[in-house]
Amino acid sequence: MKQAIAGIVCITSLGLAISGIAWAEETSSANHPNPRNPWPALVQQAETLGLPTEFLTHIDPAFVNITFEDLRTYAAEYHPEDHRMILNMRLSFNEAGGALADLARMTHHDVALLYHELLHAYLDYLYAEQQLRPLTAEDKQVLNFANSQMACHYRFVRINPIRQLKAATELRFLSEQDSWEVMNETWAVFVGWVLWTKLELFDGKLSDSAWTPALIEQWTARLEKAVESGELLGYYEPDDPEERKVARKRFIAPSNGLTPIDVEHLLTKVLHEPTELVEASKNVFEAYQTGQEPPPACQ
Numbered sequence: 001m002k003q004a005i006a007g008i009v010c011i012t013s014l015g016l017a018i019s020g021i022a023w024a025e026e027t028s029s030a031n032h033p034n035p036r037n038p039w040p041a042l043v044q045q046a047e048t049l050g051l052p053t054e055f056l057t058h059i060d061p062a063f064v065n066i067t068f069e070d071l072r073t074y075a076a077e078y079h080p081e082d083h084r085m086i087l088n089m090r091l092s093f094n095e096a097g098g099a100l101a102d103l104a105r106m107t108h109h110d111v112a113l114l115y116h117e118l119l120h121a122y123l124d125y126l127y128a129e130q131q132l133r134p135l136t137a138e139d140k141q142v143l144n145f146a147n148s149q150m151a152c153h154y155r156f157v158r159i160n161p162i163r164q165l166k167a168a169t170e171l172r173f174l175s176e177q178d179s180w181e182v183m184n185e186t187w188a189v190f191v192g193w194v195l196w197t198k199l200e201l202f203d204g205k206l207s208d209s210a211w212t213p214a215l216i217e218q219w220t221a222r223l224e225k226a227v228e229s230g231e232l233l234g235y236y237e238p239d240d241p242e243e244r245k246v247a248r249k250r251f252i253a254p255s256n257g258l259t260p261i262d263v264e265h266l267l268t269k270v271l272h273e274p275t276e277l278v279e280a281s282k283n284v285f286e287a288y289q290t291g292q293e294p295p296p297a298c299q
Helices: 040-047 108-127 136-149 177-201 213-229 241-246 259-268 277-291
Strands: 005-007 065-069 076-079 082-088 156-160 170-172 251-253
Touching: 076 108, 082 108, 108 136, 108 177, 136 177, 136 259, 156 241, 177 213, 213 277, 259 277
Parallel strands: 065 082
Antiparallel strands: 005 076, 076 082, 156 170, 156 251
8 A cells, every 4th residue: 555645745635626616515606616526627727827737637537635734744745545635725725725726826836836746646546446537548658667667766776864965875675665655756856846947937927938948058057956956856755664763754865866768758748848848858867877876776
């Protein structure tokens, strides 16, 4: 059983509410959309703002349950065992916990947090034993690639026991659960970073945005800085209760961070970014990897 994924964002049960979509058991009307199926409203808002939506449309609207809580430890959580996404109250309309705040009024940071969690929901949907509708060919490609990465790159890993000491690493053979979680967090951290950076570069106006050589250069500089600082490294919460007494989180060492092919899959098959951005991003990770310790060979 996969444990809760504690990420930058959080979600719980009973259904997702979007900007005035209440959670009460009401019949649908012009003023009160059906709270049992709010997913289309989220997709519509995101599409209007130029945010990525295709992977969201692949998720059955009835799959994810979203609520709000006054979270203390994390900004959000995702619980794959019952497909619950728990968001901090500040992401709700008027911070009242009854509906998701209008995406257009969210900060760039909070939109990025939301997409971090939406990536968790997408992967959860791909791995669900009984999806509510068949997977698309693209979904199957993402799922197959995720399985291949979990079999080695995110399974036999180096971790940083002390995150500040990047050169100090330990070898670990992770459980299937921990491997699944570290891949989830690594990918979700990157997706959140992509959304935040795009919103910053385009001043929030993504619907009519177009990448120029100057913007690609700015993107590359920001990505290089994020990679060098370790900002994009994933982590997991050990499933061993004894180890959790020592460290609540274990961060992956650079050798087992995002790979160029991870970046390519996320940017093309999930976020549908243009080729020039994909190539520039892959080049950053390829250049960084040449100066790093290689990942351990699979056993």
